[in-house]
Amino acid sequence: MTTDDTGYFEELASALRAAQVPEEQTAATVADLTAYLAETGTAPEEEFGPAAAFAAQLGAAAPAVTGPPGEAETWTWTADIYNDRRLLAVHGDHGWEVERLDALGRFVCRRTPRTALRWEYRREIVGGRREEVLGRLVPEGWEPCGEWFFYAYFKRPKAASAGPAALDTLPARPVRSWYIGVKGWTVSAGWLVAVVLILVAYYSRHVDFAIAFPVLLAGTFGMTYWVRRTVARSSDPAT
Amino acid sequence: MAADRRSSWLKGVLDLLVLSCLTAGESYGYEISRALAEAGLGQIKGGTLYPVLNRLEQAGLVVGEFRAAERGPGRRYYRLTDKGREHLGAESGAWLDFHTAVRNKLSAGGTP
Numbered sequence: 001m002t003t004d005d006t007g008y009f010e011e012l013a014s015a016l017r018a019a020q021v022p023e024e025q026t027a028a029t030v031a032d033l034t035a036y037l038a039e040t041g042t043a044p045e046e047e048f049g050p051a052a053a054f055a056a057q058l059g060a061a062a063p064a065v066t067g068p069p070g071e072a073e074t075w076t077w078t079a080d081i082y083n084d085r086r087l088l089a090v091h092g093d094h095g096w097e098v099e100r101l102d103a104l105g106r107f108v109c110r111r112t113p114r115t116a117l118r119w120e121y122r123r124e125i126v127g128g129r130r131e132e133v134l135g136r137l138v139p140e141g142w143e144p145c146g147e148w149f150f151y152a153y154f155k156r157p158k159a160a161s162a163g164p165a166a167l168d169t170l171p172a173r174p175v176r177s178w179y180i181g182v183k184g185w186t187v188s189a190g191w192l193v194a195v196v197l198i199l200v201a202y203y204s205r206h207v208d209f210a211i212a213f214p215v216l217l218a219g220t221f222g223m224t225y226w227v228r229r230t231v232a233r234s235s236d237p238a239t
Numbered sequence: 240m241a242a243d244r245r246s247s248w249l250k251g252v253l254d255l256l257v258l259s260c261l262t263a264g265e266s267y268g269y270e271i272s273r274a275l276a277e278a279g280l281g282q283i284k285g286g287t288l289y290p291v292l293n294r295l296e297q298a299g300l301v302v303g304e305f306r307a308a309e310r311g312p313g314r315r316y317y318r319l320t321d322k323g324r325e326h327l328g329a330e331s332g333a334w335l336d337f338h339t340a341v342r343n344k345l346s347a348g349g350t351p
Binding site: 028029031032033034035036037038039040047048049054057058138139140141157 | 254267268269272284285286289290291293294295298300305307308311312313314315326
């Protein structure tokens with residue numbers, strides 16, 4: 001083993017320890033990877049990619065294993081269902097990892113310089129078939145990162161499919177945090193206007209409660225069904 | 240371009256290919272990588288292979304066991320679990336159906 005190899009594995013072991021990987025497992029991993037390199041004859045960086053990023057892959061995908069915690073950037077943004085997957089792909093390529101969806105359905109993201117990875121995302125409908133979806137996606141490395149009503153978002157480092165892909169330079173955090181398109185605004189505004197009209201008609205005694213309430217209820221179910229159908233139609237099973 | 244396309248194809252099936260390398264018995268990282276290369280799937284880097292093995296182990300589809308060697312560093316040997324064998328059978332069928340659909344479509348499009 002060369003000096004370069006030793007330095008690489010020292011950095012890898014240090015990063016695995018920082019990610020709470022048990023000492024015995026860390027030692028076994030380093031030994032196994034050393035044996036692997038002895039057979040391939042390649043350099044560790046060439047074979048496994050940057051040590052910190054590779055450690056994040058092996059240590060439960062925790063990219064923020066090195067560097068002071070204060071360096072991590074956070075960013076919260078939102079998009080409608082017509083734009084979310086496209087924007088997740090764009091921002092995932094810029095190193096933004098979705099940690100969760102907040103109560104408003106916004107994507108809460110984190111990115112750590114030097115250890116940031118490229119991320120890929122997918123959206124699935126989970127209502128009533130969560131176990132089936134998880135059983136299908138988890139073995140492929142997809143990790144749930146948030147749910148909003150009946151659909152769920154999953155993340156996976158791109159290195160899982162395309163090899164090591166740490167980001168050396170990070171684009172600046174986007175200034176914009178709202179990505180609601182014309183369609184999204186139209187649907188939301190249309191629904192709001194309909195609710196207001198029904199409520200005004202009810203309070204001005206033009207419409208009975210017996211009519212206003214069922215109409216509101218039916219409208220809510222209809223809206224939910226329509227959004228669900230739109231999501232289902234726009235889901236691409238190949239992604 | 241060609242490498243990008245192969246990488247994209249592998250994306251959907253690499254976990255199954257790794258599992259298939261273990262059907263005849265246990266194996267280790269380099270041997271799995273070599274078996275995939277010999278099967279014509281190209282050189283899979285350790286940086287891609289080991290995270291896949293890690294995930295398969297976390298999902299309970301394979302079990303890894305580190306064994307020290309008399310000379311040189313030890314190795315981690317992986318073997319298929321019953322759940323892994325079952326998963327491989329079911330998902331291989333789905334992949335082969337997909338492969339058949341692609342082949343039929345490309346053949347219909349004039350590709351020999």
